[in-house]
Every structure is written in structure tokens, then in C-alpha cells.
Amino acid sequence: MHKLYATTLALLALGLSTPNMADTLSMPAGSEQSGIEMPIRGMDMDQVRAYYGAPQHIKSAVGQPPITRWVYPEYTVYFEYRQVIHSVPHRD
Helix, strand or coil, X not given: CHHHHHHHHHHHXXXXXXXXXXXXXXXXXXXXXXXXXXXXXXXXXXXXXXXXXXXXXXXXXXXXXCEEEEECCCEEEEEECCEXXXXXXXXX
């Protein structure tokens, strides 16, 4: 029993002393990254239209739950049902 305890402690000490090998990638949120003001998560379609105007294109809902895309000149807004779930700036 003592040998098992000593082995367990040695393995724990070895595991705790190894350096962390993971990298962290930190990216700012959409509008911070692109410098473009875009709709935020939780806004509804009426709020987006009132604040940002009519989109250039509206892509029909696809899937379940239905995901609709509104395309603006500099970004695309994704809606689940009627609420914004994500806004993505277009690549240059």
C-alpha cells in the first residue's frame, strides 16, 4: 500500500511540474476586430432594420431552427428565428 501511495505521489508531482504546452489565441469580437459597427446578439429583425437600414440582400431561412442571413455592404447578419445570433464582417 505504501508503494502505491509513493508511486501515485511521484506521478502527481511529475504531472504538476511539466510545463503547460497549450497556446492561447485571443481575438477581439467582431466590431472590435473590424472597426465596423454591426448588430449585436439578441437584437431582433425590426431593431436591426430600424438602426442599420434595409439589407442589400435577404437570404431565405435554411434548416431547423431556421437561420436567415441579411447581407449588408460590409458584413452579414445571421438570425435564428428573428433574433441576431452573429454578425460577421466581410473579408477584404
